[in-house]
Amino acid sequence: xxxxxxxxxxxxxxxxxxxxxxxxxxxxxxxxxxxxxxxxxxxxxxxxxxxxxxxxxxxxxxxxxxxxxxxxxxxxxxxxxxxxxxxxxxxxxxxxxxxxxxxxxxxxxxxxxxxxxxxxxxxxxxxxxxxxxxxxxxx
Numbered sequence: 001x002x003x004x005x006x007x008x009x010x011x012x013x014x015x016x017x018x019x020x021x022x023x024x025x026x027x028x029x030x031x032x033x034x035x036x037x038x039x040x041x042x043x044x045x046x047x048x049x050x051x052x053x054x055x056x057x058x059x060x061x062x063x064x065x066x067x068x069x070x071x072x073x074x075x076x077x078x079x080x081x082x083x084x085x086x087x088x089x090x091x092x093x094x095x096x097x098x099x100x101x102x103x104x105x106x107x108x109x110x111x112x113x114x115x116x117x118x119x120x121x122x123x124x125x126x127x128x129x130x131x132x133x134x135x136x137x138x139x
Contacts, residue, residue, distance in 0.1 A: 016041075039072070075091065
């Protein structure tokens with residue numbers, strides 16, 4: 001079991017790992033070893049995530065989530081399978097942890113009458129300053 005938050009625990013069987021060939025440095029070895037890790041997690045079918053968490057996760061994941069609700073994370077930052085596997089898991093955990101936090105409620109506020117009046121006075125003063133810079137017309 002992978003503990004993400006005290007209330008969210010994911011079974012390791014729900015995460016599917018696959019190794020693919022990675023691009024980047026490594027010389028001839030990079031063409032014959034599969035060191036990049038690709039992690040798949042079906043968030044839609046997971047019992048650990050509530051609907052609200054899934055909706056926030058869908059927005060956060062963006063293109064990393066397929067239409068079927070599967071999150072695909074590819075890690076090829078390191079040259080070894082183990083480090084890439086751990087990196088992909090850490091990124092998935094961080095993504096779900098961020099989605100688990102509900103957004104803060106914003107209380108709508110209005111500017112006070114004094115603030116409105118000061119803003120209008122400042123605009124009026126600026127307008128008067130600019131009026132004095134205009135060309136003088138002969139009347």
